Amino acid sequence: MPTPRKIAVTTEVENGKFVGNRNLIIDAIGVYEGKKVTVTIERHYNKRSNKQNRYYWGVIVEHWKNILREEWGDIYLESDVHEFLKSNLSFEEVIDDSTGEVAINPITHETIRKPKSTTKNTTFGQEEYHEACRQLAWEMFQYQIPLPNEDLEQPIDVEFK
Incomplete structure (x- = not known):
């Protein structure tokens, strides 16, 4: 079996010692026996959640698709809206x-x-990004994108004629 390039193990430090997943850490070290390694220790942050991801793509991106169609007459795919944002x-x-x-x-x-x-946004970083997306919609078009679990009276679908 080839040696993996990277093994990540989440643990906690108490009194200068790893207290969680100690056996996984020992096993991971053993995988690299005789190899030169780089040891990196970084603080663990929760990555954006599936719920945040669903809200972003299902609410923010969908509203932005409609905003850009209504305001500029442009039809964007979800991936294009994401790149725009x-x-x-x-x-x-x-x-x-x-x-x-700066270039x-x-x-x-x-x-x-x-x-x-x-x-790679943390849950907090993703919330900040969501707020920036909502704020940009307001600043550019006075359009209010609903917060999670909020129902606004703005229509989300526009018919083509």
Whole structure:
């Protein structure tokens, strides 16, 4: 069996010792016997929940699809709406390695942005992202996207004529 590239074990530290999953940690160390390894210890955060994911795709993205169709006349797929939201709300600015400064598009003279994945958001980070999505809808179009478990009077479907 090939040696895995990475093994992740969640545990707790008390009095400077691992107190949970100790046997898994010992087994994981044994897998790399005779190999050079890198040991990384990082704080465990809960990743975004399935419930948050359903709310994002089923409510936020669907409302944004309708907003963009109503306001701009554009029909977007769910994946396109997701990229639109990420490029406006979840991005990092590209740094020019030669100057160490934020890279500027020479044509538009705007900063160059790289969308960040939302898949590694913590539950708290995902809530912040949801709030930013709702806030952007309000600021751009005075459109209120409902909070989870909230029913607003705005229609979500628009008929084509």
